[in-house]
Amino acid sequence: MKFSIERGALLKAVAQAQSVVERRNTIPILANVLIEAEGDGVQFRATDLDIEVVDRAPAQVERAGATTVAAVTLNEIVRKLPDGALVTLAEDGGSGRLQIMAGRSNFSLATLPREDFPVMASSEYATNFTADAPVLRRLFDKSKFAISTEETRYYLNGVYMHVAEGEDGRALRCVATDGHRLARIDAALPEGAEEMPGVIVPRKTVGELRKLLDDDEMQIAVSVSETKIRFATPDITLTSKVIDGTFPDYSRVIPANNAKRLEVDASEFAKAVDRVATVSSERSRAVKLSLDEDRLILSVNAPDSGNAEEELAVAYGDEKLDIGFNAKYLLEIASQVDRENAVFLFNSSGDPTLMREGDDTSAVYVVMPMRV
Template sequence: MKFSIERAVLVKAVSQAQSVVERRNTIPILANVLIEATPEGVSFRATDLDTEVVDRAPAQVERPGATTVSAVMLNEIARKLPDGALVQISSDDAAGRLAVQAGRSSFSLATLPREDFPVMASSEYSANFKAKADVLRRLFDKAKFAISTEETRYYLNGVYMHVAQVDGQPMLRCVATDGHRLARIDAPLPVGADEMPGVIVPRKTVAELRKLLDDDDTDIAVSVSETKVRFATPTLTLTSKVIDGTFPDYSRVIPMNNARKLEVDATDFARAVDRVATVSSERSRAVKLALDQDRLILSVNAPDAGAAEEELIVAYADDPLEIGFNAKYLQEIASQVDRDNAVFLFNGSGDAALIREGSDQSAVYVVMPMRV
């Protein structure tokens, strides 16, 4: 194998591929990236057996071939080469080495046989459709903060992507919850997604997916089966196993009859929560919301550190209410609001609150209260 590739192209391709590689591997080949050179170009493939990334890049291929080399090592070398350098890469299968040359720099890296590299088995996908990158980015970005990190509840360790009915119209929906807060985001259902099975996309895959979604106008090809999900652009393909579990019936925890309505500037609210929470060393310290006629008082009382209070002018015309929430949860939800105003709907001090982005019904958040 022998080819030449621009340094910037190499850095981008290798960094995206190696990001799925686990730092601690009991199987040496999983620390490697599979480099495959064909007359059409070069591909870089990496996997942790649950997730696989393939990045295709243009290159001048003199001699087709394939080998595997340390993903982290190749990434580090590529990053440290001079800007604008033309990198020549060649392999010597007999010696088990990969040569990397750029200008006066040269490296010789140990390789492992390509035959040992595990390639994720292809799957028969029951649904194939295309969606704009900005649509998928909104669905996953707004939901991912609520993904659970509790490994024992593994079925909550991802985003539940499925088809839902809203007023008789099918929608593409993403939901995430950790039992304390919930995010439910809707988008119009793309053509071809009607038969899509509901799947739980793992947390790591959601993080990797973000790299495919930078260009708003890019069409992302999405393929879904009962066991796998694949997202692809012309140059990058991300394939992942889905979480083998049943996502709970989240609709039961979304309050439907909360009548007390608070409307507040989302940015002002997030900053106020951040300020009053400063007196507490614990991020989970409860912030008390005291609501009265067009007035909201946020307060924190930390006996070991001090107390803080801030008043905001808001739109509120219902009965007075005092309720407490985890400060971190309030900030995370407020940071998702794209519109000027966040709308909070309350029932009582012991009941979950519903949060919307202004009049937009396509993004709904739920947060459980805390005792204060």
């Protein structure tokens, strides 16, 4: 195998592949990236047995072939090469080494046989559709903060992607919850997605997928089966197993009758919460919201270190209410608001609170209160 490739294209492909590789591996081949050169391009494939990413790049292929090499080491070498360099990678079958040459730099890396590299079994996908990158980006970006990190509740360790009845008919919906907060985001249902089985996309896959969604013009081909999900662009294919579990009935925890309505400038609210939470070293310290006629007082009382209070002008016309929330949860939810105003809907100091962006019901958040 021998091919030459521009350093920028090589770095982009290798960086995407190596990020899937687990740093601690008991199986040596899983630390490697499979390089396959053929025709007028080269592809880089990496896997941790749950996720597989294949990245394609144009290259001048002198000798077709394939080998595997340590993904992290290759990424570090390419990262440190000068911009614009032409990089040549060569391996002759007998040496078991991969030569990497760029200008006056020359590296030689140990390889492992390509036959040992596990390739994820292809699956029959029941549903195939395309979606615009900004649509998928919004669905996953706005929901992923609520993914649970509790390993015992493994079925909450991802984003539940499914078809549901939204305000304006059927919608493609993403939901995540950790039991303390919940995010439910809807988008228009793409053509072909009507029969999609509901799947739980793992947290790591959500992180890797985000790298495919930066180009606003990009169309993403999505394929879904009961056990796998695949996202593909012309250059990259990301395939992942889905979490084998049943996502709980989240609709039961979304309050429907919260009548006390607070409207507040989302950016000012987030900054004020951040400021008053500074006096507490505990991340989970409660921020108390005291609501009265068009007035909100945010306060934190930390006996060991001090207390803080800030007043905001808001739109609120219901009876007085004192309610407390985990400061971190409030900040995360407030930071999801793209519009100017956040709307909070309360029932009482002991009931879940609903938050949305203005009158837009396509993104709904629920947060559980704390005692203050």
